[in-house]
Amino acid sequence: MDIVSALMDGLWIAVQPHNLALAVIGVIVGLFVGALPGLGSVNGVAILLPFTFVINEATSDPAAPMIFLAAIYYGAMYGGAISSITLGIPGASTAVATTFDGRPMALKGEADRALVTAAVASFIGGTVATLFFTGFAPMLSSVALDFGNPEIFALMLLAFATFIGLGGDDIPKTMFSIFFGLLLATIGFDTISGEPRLVFMNEREQTALLETFGGNTDAVPFFDSVSWFSRGIQFLVLAIGVYGIGEMLWTINASRYKVTMTETKISFSRIMRGIVGMKDCWKGTTIGSLLGFFVGILPAAGATPGSLMSYGVSKMTSRNPRSYGEGNPDGVAAPEAANNSASTGAMLPMMTLGIPGSPTTAVLLAGMVIWGLEPGPRLFEDRPEFVWPLIGSFYVSNLVAVIVNLAFIPLFLAVLRMPFTILAPVIFVLSIVGTYAAYDNMYDVWLMVLFGFGAYFLRVLDYPLAPAVLAVVLGATAEEKMRQSLLLSDGNFAIFWNPFFDRDGKGQEWWIAPVTTWIAVILIALPIILWGVRRMRGGAAAEARG
Amino acid sequence: MRRAEFVTAVVLALFSVYLMWKSGEGPEWDTEYIHWANTGVNIDNSGPGKGFWPFYLALGMLVSCIWIMFNSIRRTSPPSQSDEPFMDGYARRMLLTVGGGLIGFLILIDIVSMYFAIAIFMFYYMLFLGRHPLMLSLVTSLVVPFWLYLFFDIVMTKVQPKGMRWMEDAFYNPAGELFRGMSLVSILLCFIVTGAILAWVARSANRTGDA
Numbered sequence: 001m002d003i004v005s006a007l008m009d010g011l012w013i014a015v016q017p018h019n020l021a022l023a024v025i026g027v028i029v030g031l032f033v034g035a036l037p038g039l040g041s042v043n044g045v046a047i048l049l050p051f052t053f054v055i056n057e058a059t060s061d062p063a064a065p066m067i068f069l070a071a072i073y074y075g076a077m078y079g080g081a082i083s084s085i086t087l088g089i090p091g092a093s094t095a096v097a098t099t100f101d102g103r104p105m106a107l108k109g110e111a112d113r114a115l116v117t118a119a120v121a122s123f124i125g126g127t128v129a130t131l132f133f134t135g136f137a138p139m140l141s142s143v144a145l146d147f148g149n150p151e152i153f154a155l156m157l158l159a160f161a162t163f164i165g166l167g168g169d170d171i172p173k174t175m176f177s178i179f180f181g182l183l184l185a186t187i188g189f190d191t192i193s194g195e196p197r198l199v200f201m202n203e204r205e206q207t208a209l210l211e212t213f214g215g216n217t218d219a220v221p222f223f224d225s226v227s228w229f230s231r232g233i234q235f236l237v238l239a240i241g242v243y244g245i246g247e248m249l250w251t252i253n254a255s256r257y258k259v260t261m262t263e264t265k266i267s268f269s270r271i272m273r274g275i276v277g278m279k280d281c282w283k284g285t286t287i288g289s290l291l292g293f294f295v296g297i298l299p300a301a302g303a304t305p306g307s308l309m310s311y312g313v314s315k316m317t318s319r320n321p322r323s324y325g326e327g328n329p330d331g332v333a334a335p336e337a338a339n340n341s342a343s344t345g346a347m348l349p350m351m352t353l354g355i356p357g358s359p360t361t362a363v364l365l366a367g368m369v370i371w372g373l374e375p376g377p378r379l380f381e382d383r384p385e386f387v388w389p390l391i392g393s394f395y396v397s398n399l400v401a402v403i404v405n406l407a408f409i410p411l412f413l414a415v416l417r418m419p420f421t422i423l424a425p426v427i428f429v430l431s432i433v434g435t436y437a438a439y440d441n442m443y444d445v446w447l448m449v450l451f452g453f454g455a456y457f458l459r460v461l462d463y464p465l466a467p468a469v470l471a472v473v474l475g476a477t478a479e480e481k482m483r484q485s486l487l488l489s490d491g492n493f494a495i496f497w498n499p500f501f502d503r504d505g506k507g508q509e510w511w512i513a514p515v516t517t518w519i520a521v522i523l524i525a526l527p528i529i530l531w532g533v534r535r536m537r538g539g540a541a542a543e544a545r546g
Numbered sequence: 547m548r549r550a551e552f553v554t555a556v557v558l559a560l561f562s563v564y565l566m567w568k569s570g571e572g573p574e575w576d577t578e579y580i581h582w583a584n585t586g587v588n589i590d591n592s593g594p595g596k597g598f599w600p601f602y603l604a605l606g607m608l609v610s611c612i613w614i615m616f617n618s619i620r621r622t623s624p625p626s627q628s629d630e631p632f633m634d635g636y637a638r639r640m641l642l643t644v645g646g647g648l649i650g651f652l653i654l655i656d657i658v659s660m661y662f663a664i665a666i667f668m669f670y671y672m673l674f675l676g677r678h679p680l681m682l683s684l685v686t687s688l689v690v691p692f693w694l695y696l697f698f699d700i701v702m703t704k705v706q707p708k709g710m711r712w713m714e715d716a717f718y719n720p721a722g723e724l725f726r727g728m729s730l731v732s733i734l735l736c737f738i739v740t741g742a743i744l745a746w747v748a749r750s751a752n753r754t755g756d757a
Contacts, residue, residue: 036697043702170623172613176558179606183565186603190596195573197596198565204574245648252644253637418748421676422686428648428671429664432655433694437704442655449648460632461551461625479599491588535622 007134010388014067014396018059023071023393027401030075031408035083036434040092041076041343042360045069049367062371063389067397069367070347070390073360074126074397077303077343078405081118081336085111086415087427088251089244089434093473094303094339096239097311100466101324101331103247108327115409116274117329118336121285123402125337128289129296129344130394137352137380140297146512147298149488150495153481154516155298156474157496159305161523162312171531173463181238181468185475188232192483199229228443235472236438237448242465244431245452248424250459255420271406277329284314284334292338296345305477306342307335308470316523325466344394351375351387497521550632551625552618559611562604569601643675659709659718661691686747693740700725700733 013019033044052065080095085102098118105114132140147155160178187198201209210216278285288310295306314334315324324331343360350361351368354375368375373383380387415423435448455465488503489495495503499514572579584595585602617623633641647670654663668687672678678686698704699722708714725733 033702043704172610172617173623176607176610176614179603179610183600183603183607186600192593193596195596197571198568198600249640249644253640414745414748419676419678421678422672422747424644425668425671425676426690428651429668429690429694432651433660433664433698433706436660436706437698437702442652442707445655446652449652453645457554461547461554462623482599483594486587487593490591491593493587 003134006384006388007392010390010392011395012392013061013063013389014392016061018061019064019067019389019393020396020400022055022064022068023397023400024404026068026071027075027078027397027404030072030077031079031082031401031404033072034076034079034092034095035412036430040080040094040360041073042363044072044076045360045363045367048072049363049370052367052371056371062386063393065371066364066367066386066390067393069364070393071397071400073343073364074340074394074401075404076360077126077340078119078122078401080339081122081332082115082412083430085114085118085332086412087423087430088247089427089431090236090239093235093239094307094343095335096243096304096469096473097307097335098332099243100311101326101328103243104325104327105329105332110327111413112270112409113274113277113329114327114332115412116271116406117278117281117332119402119405119409120275120278121281121288121333121337122340122405123398124285125289125292125339125341126344126398126401127395128337129293129341130391130398132293133344133348133394134391137348140348148485149481150485150513151516152298153478153485154496154513154520155295156305156478156481157520158516158523159309159312159474160471160478161520162309162316170462170464171528174467177464177467178471181471182475182478184233184238184468185472186479188230191476191480196230201229228441231441231443233447233472234439234444235469237435237444238451238472239469240431240435241448241451242455242469244427244434245449246455246459246465248427249452249456252424253456271409278333281329281333283317284310284330284332285337287314287317288334288337288339289341292341293345295338296342297348303339303342303346304473306345307339308473310334310338312470340398347394351379547628547630547632548618548621548626551623552615555611555614555618559608559615562608562611565604566601566608569597569604571597644671647671647675655707655709657709659713660706661695662709662713662717664691664694682747682750685743689740689743689747693737693744695721696725696733696736696740 014023029048030041030044034041049069052068055065055068056062076092077094080090080092081098081102084090084095084098085106088099088103088106090096090099102114102118105111183198189195190197288307291310291313292303292306295309296303311324311331311334314330315321318324318328318330320328346361347364350365352375354365365375373379373386418426431448431452432445435445436442438444458465485495486493489501492501494501495513496517497514499511501514570582570585572581572584582597582601583589584597587594587598589595614623618626621627647667650670651663651667654666657663658666665687668690669683672683672686673680676683695706698706708718725736728736
């Protein structure tokens with residue numbers, strides 16, 4: 001009863017006119033920031049952090065600045081889906097999985113339904129997560145602490161297992177795509193030993209090359225760029241390259257067969273039909289809401305892995321997995337519910353333990369510290385006048401975000417009414433400007449375009465590229481957790497799969513890693529076995545016919 | 547298509563072998579290092595070396611490529627069953643005009659700045675590839691970079707490349723002074739006006755374009 005009354009008090013403060021106005025402004029700003037490639041919630045929150053001083057001075061309300069920042073965070077999470085669906089470029093890493101089915105829906109003339117599905121699924125995901133947050137925050141934060149290095153690696157393995165199903169029937173090409181993505185994530189400085197690896201050319205080789213050109217750096221094309229490989233391959237560089245450049249080149253090539261945008265009509269009744277149609281997406285929305293929240297509360301996970309895993313699980317458990325990637329609304333609902341759910345989940349360790357679960361929550365944590373709050377287990381007891389209005393604002397921001405999002409759908413769809421010969425260069429331009437805005441480096445822009453050309457050729461040859469993009473996101477974390485686990489076990493892999501492995505008192509819950517690992521192994525092996533069985537049956541049938 | 551699939555798999559397999567070799571390299575300063583040593587799982591009781599993870603990933607890539615080649619030889623993959631050419635005349639022309647335009651765009655960024663390069667690329671694409679009327683192409687290629695400049699450089703302070711020094715002195719310094727001195731309402735007004743022009747462009751283009 002205490003929680004309910006505290007929440008009611010918090011909601012009452014959150015709906016005060018000044019806080020409500022801040023939530024609306026924050027959501028609109030976040031929506032546009034999230035929709036543009038290269039800018040995500042972290043940019044919006046970080047850039048507008050100084051504005052909170054003005055807000056605090058104007059309102060004298062301790063919760064108002066954080067309500068504003070939280071609204072931007074929510075708005076950006078909703079906004080990421082907009083460019084994924086309308087332009088095919090993921091607005092942020094959290095919206096990559098939305099592109100897989102959102103874009104085909106737009107191409108089929110169902111962009112309005114995709115946008116409505118994304119908005120409503122985001123609302124459901126965000127609300128479910130906030131309910132969990134309200135009721136079980138302290139308990140869930142202790143669950144998150146049970147996840148050590150082996151458990152998180154096992155979870156990553158589970159994510160990769162779900163990716164196997166993303167590539168369709170061509171198992172070797174899907175496997176290649178996953179390995180390639182994981183390998184791209186290893187380029188640069190090794191975070192454990194601090195040594196460079198796979199940087200194309202080390203200093204000694206660079207010097208030798210330079211000597212052959214008489215020491216003239218200008219004589220060697222892109223000589224300065226070579227050392228940039230030590231920065232590694234950034235996730236958005238690959239994602240925008242694949243979807244912004246590669247996919248567009250493929251669409252232009254295919255446009256001679258009239259594979260272009262289908263004009264989308266919009267009306268109030270179509271939006272309402274889209275909302276009613278959400279009942280067909282209950283499965284993806286449920287998976288996204290629950291799995292997203294769970295992944296979100298884990299340290300160093302966040303909304304991107306949450307949305308990708310939800311998409312994979314939703315596809316694996318679907319009765320019609322082949323429809324994924326072809327414009328299945330469940331494929332939009334699952335990642336969108338998940339990224340909103342995870343973004344709320346990521347606030348949980350931030351507020352209860354002082355551990356940020358994502359880059360954006362790290363900036364929010366900085367904001368809390370600026371305003372004299374000490375995140376930790378005692379925050380709920382020491383500063384209820386701050387905590388409950390903030391939780392109340394999560395509910396309010398979610399509601400405001402879904403209303404604003406639905407209201408703006410006609411504007412977003414106007415983009416799709418442009419002829420393809422204007423839309424295509426705009427997408428190329430946004431890809432380039434967005435990549436530069438994200439990393440402030442022309443090397444990344446060139447690399448992105450090169451990836452785009454490579455993606456085009458591989459796409460023609462039926463290589464699935466989504467698994468590579470997903471693998472790049474999780475690659476660095478997976479390797480780090482695996483190596484730290486093996487350090488703990490003196491190089492013994494049993495730490496991942498053996499429930500009786502003795503961790504010498506250094507470990508966490510003994511059953512989590514082995515159970516997760518075994519589920520992942522079964523999921524990885526299953527499609528390969530099924531594929532083999534199908535091939536054998538096919539071969540036997542052909543022999544019988546022959 | 548079948549030959550392209552096979553050749554691509556061979557090239558990617560060779561690339562995988564190269565990456566396996568690179569994974570086994572040691573630190574530059576360690577002259578006594580034995581190649582492959584850092585691919586071990588527990589080196590001096592300090593866990594896997596830096597090459598362990600990339601080495602086995604590259605090995606996985608190699609195995610996948612051999613599997614792809616095998617499928618291609620047996621004609622069990624869709625590209626190996628297809629009679630279509632990997633790249634026909636249209637695809638080659640498309641890569642030359644669109645891909646070439648993109649490369650030109652990137653080269654121009656360092657010379658004339660991001661926003662002027664956008665203007666040139668948009669104009670080229672709309673007029674020559676899209677075959678839109680001259681005026682429409684001109685207006686769009688001026689409005690789009692202006693809108694992006696306002697959003698990225700002025701509002702979000704995400705500054706884009708300004709090209710050669712003279713470009714910065716001639717255009718961006720005066721423009722920066724002008725817009726950063728303006729109130730938020732005036733900037734918002736600029737967005738609305740340019741947005742209205744873009745809406746007009748979209749309407750006109752629907753009637754005239756080669757969609």
